[in-house]
Structure formats: C-alpha cells, structure tokens
Amino acid sequence: MLVFLLVSIFAGSTAYASNPINVVDDLGYLSDIEIQQLQARIDAIKSAYTLDTVIVITDDTKGKDSTAYADDYYDYNDYGLDSQYSGLLLLINMDIREVAISTTGRAIDIYTNNRIGSMINNVTSLLSDGDYYAACNEFINNVITYADYGVPKGQYREERDPDLNYYNPTYLQKVARMLKLWPVYIIPLIISIAATLIISHSSKGKVTTTTRTYEKGGSFVLNQNTDQFIRENTTRTRIQSQSSGGGGRSSTHRGSSGRSHGGGRGRF
C-alpha cells in the first residue's frame, strides 16, 4: 500500500501524458513551417518550466464565450503537465476578434491579472496589424519572461464572482455588484449621522466673537518671539515593494470541468 502511494506520487510529479499538439490553427493563418517553429519553442518551455502552452486559432467557439471555450479546450484536450495541470492557453477567436488567455494550476499564480493584462495588450496590438505569427511569438516570449520571474511577491488568488466573468457587465449587473459592497452602506450611514448631529448642534447659534473682537486696535505687541532649536532626529524606513499591492492578484473562476482557471481577454 505504502509502496503504491509512493509510486503514484512519484509518477504524479513526472510523467503526465500531455497532448503533444500545442498549436491549433483551424483557419490557416499560420504556415506549416511557422507552426513547427512555434511548437519547437513551446516544447522547450514545457521541459524548462513544466508549463503547458497552447495556442488555438478558431472562428467557432461552439456557442461559448471566449473564456469558457478557452477553459474547456484546455481541460478536455488533455493539456497540463503536472498534478495541477499547470499551463496556459491563448485563444484567438476570429468570430468576434477577441483573444482570451486561460491559465491553470501553477500558471494561475505566475500570470497575475496585471501580467495577463499586459500580455493581452501585446498580443492584440500585433493581431490588429494582422501579424498572426508575430502575435504568437510575442505570446511565447511573454510566457517565458514571466515564467523566469516566477510567482510575484505577495501574490494571492481571489475567486471571482461568476457575474464578473462577463467582460462587459450590464448596468444592472454593476448595480447588483455595488449592492454587495460594504462602503455603499457605511458611507451613507456616516453621512446621515454626521448631518443629523451637525444640524442638531448648530441650531442654537454660533459664537461669532474672536480673539480680536475686543482687542484694542494696534495694542497687541509681541515682546518676545524666540524659536530655539533643541535637537533633531532622522529615522529611515524601508519602502515596501510595489508587488504587495493589488498587482499580485490572480482572479480565478471555475470552468465547466470544475477546474479552477485564471486569465483574461481583450478585443483587437
């Protein structure tokens, strides 16, 4: 029994059978040579970082939105290299000219919201120019860059509300979201209590005499006016690095397979 457990753990950390085809171009935007070159670079990433990397170009997302299609494509086509199925997928959805990146496992932690945001910007700007091969190479460059950086300091995951998976929530969804935030209750409470207290206390009238009211004009003379320096001290504190802020957030959601995914999307 113990031996079986050890074996399975050992096996789990090394040999996960993964889909060997990492570049899927349904529409023929890439030439065969380009696909081979991209596949070669991805194979290098897979062995160096144990991160699966997939590029899908399609115009048929089977009625799903880009995020859901990207998640499901990754989950149902045997991608992922370790026990957490770590890796990421770039979907270029030509139907609505949108890209989506879906991250899984360790890739969720490495590719935080900020990093995903800049990757999408880099990719969409090249796609807008119609340069598909360059966009794919840029994506792979970014994957390598951030994999080298590793997980940023202070990174944390945050389960996203299912509502927020929509990139452009409707006004009503935004209202529903506001209703769930505590400041919309605390701020009115503070303002209403303050207004009531101020009106109650100011109703009696104000004191309008000042220190000058009864002072004979010009009679005030300052006889002594000394400011004597005594001592000084200087302290220093280390400035906390930026990464502890919101920049370390990785938002996650669940795909139809039940696995947790991160990522983001953007139009071109």
Add this chain to the structure above:
Amino acid sequence: MNSVKEYKCPNCNAPLEFNPPTQNWKCDYCAAEFKLEEIDTVHNEEASEQDMQELDSYKCGSCGAELIADATTSATFCLYCKSPTIIKTRFSGRFKPKSVIPFRLVSDEAKEIYREWISKKLFTPKEFKQKEEIDKVTGIYAPFWLFDCRADGMISGEATRVTSWRKGDYRYTNTKYYLVTRRGVAQYNRIPVDASKKLDDNFMFMAEPYHYDDLKEFSMKYMSGFMAERYDVESDEAKPTMEARAKKYMEDRLRSTVSGYSSFSIRDKNVALSKVDASYAMLPIYLLINKFKGKDHIFIINGQTGKVVGDTPISRLRQFVFAIIVFVVVWLICVFGGALIV
C-alpha cells in the same frame, strides 16, 4: 419728587417712546418726532447719582394704578394703560448705568426674524412651531458689565518641523525640535459680561458682539418704550468670567503667531491681567421665553445687530426621519452613481 418717570410729548402730553429706525423719540398720537436735545429742554431731570430709597410699590404716573414689576425690573409698561414707565430709583446711585446702546431693531422686525428662524428649524416639533407666542417677543435693555483690562501673556512649548524624503529603497524622516516662546501684551476694551441672573449667560454670550460705535452716554429716555432690568450680579462676581475670556483671547493670540511648524504643543503658559475696570451698561436684546412640556426655551435677538440665538425642543422622531432620508438618498447615489463609474 416722583419715584417713577414718564416721558410725555411736549405737544399733546401722550407718552413718548424711543423709535429705533430714526434713533429719535416719537409720539404715537400726534406723530411728532423729537431729537435728544429737544426732549432735554422739556425733561431735564436725569438719573440721580445718589442712591434713592426703594419703595414698596410704584404707581403709574398716567393712571395711578400700581405697577407690577420684579425687584430688578427698571423700565416697564403699566399693565392697565400701557404707558411706558421708568422706575427712577432703580437707575440711581450704584445702579446708574454709564452707557447704553440704543435699539436698532423695532419689535416687528424682531418678530419677523423669529418667524423666519423658527420656520427653518428642521427638528423642532410642529406643536412648538405652531404655538402663537410671537407677540411675547419683548425688547429688553439687559444689564452688562463692560470690562477693560490689560493682558500680559506668555506661552512656551515644543514645536516640531518634519521633513521627509526618499532615497533608494528607504524613506527618511527628519524631525527638528524647537523651544518656542512668545510673550506679548494687549489691551482689551469692553468685554461684556451678563449682569442679570434672569438671563442665560451662555445665550447672552452667543448674542455678542455689539458694535460700540453706537455706545451712548446713559439716559433714561432711551428706556422709554422698552423693558429694562437692573444688575443683580455684582462686578466682582462677573469678573472671573471676563478673566477667563481675556486669558483665552491672549493665549490664542500668542498661539496664532507660532507658524511654520508641523506641530506645536503648549507646555507652559501664563496670562496676567491688570488695570481691570468695569463699567455698567445697558445693551439691547429681544427676548422670548417659550414654555414647552415644562421646559423653558429661550430665544434672543441682539437688538442692535439682529443676530439670533436660541434653543428649541428637539423631536427625536424628526431627527430619525431626517437621518433615514439622508441615508437612503446617499445610498441611492452610491449604488446607482457608483455603478456608472465602476
């Protein structure tokens, strides 16, 4: 010699009253107006420097009815014939005021001010607002002690100046400490202190300031047509109130000369007052005391400047409703406005 004084019209012998808008004396019957000097030629009798003996009762000079007056009431109206009457003994000797600021506001203006003021009170119960008490607004010359004094003050304390800058991965904060000392003198003139026990000290304080440009030498003629009280707080009793104020003025004045620091806290202070001089003056107020559920609510208008102070009962229900309305409005703005921005 008569113990009460009435000022009569030289033309028709009807009672003369002081008229605030023109600052003259006016006869309501023949509509004649008289300047101060014109009345002086007819009525040259002034308040006596000597103490006059208090009588048990005073009789109206017009109709002979007995005047109903408190022990401190010095000018009033006859309950029966409404003639303005001044009890001379109560303005004589040590009770002779040195100066007076005549009324600027007429009674109708005061009533209008009250009406406007009460209508703006959000938390005042409706029953209180609807009480028809407005005719009880009374013009009163209130007794005050006006104090002159010289103040010698000193404050000292520790001030800090904080500067902060960034170098590399560190933020440096430098704090310099200074011993700051200020010493100064000032002359304070005519700090008023309420000299009547009947009137609430705090409201009288809030009704300040009076403009002393209008300050006149006292004459009983100004009292004609108004109520007046004489002091029942001796100047020695009023002095500590003035001293506390003068010391505070001096301290604040010195403190205001300390500038350019991040913080300043006083460690040591001392204000000495000298050459304290009190003079007795009559200052004008309009007063309304409203009884509501067993509690007196005072309303005072400065009879010279029109400044309003006073309190009204507060309805908890109205406060609560107001708070709820504000809460809901701000909440709606936050939710629907916030959703537009996010």
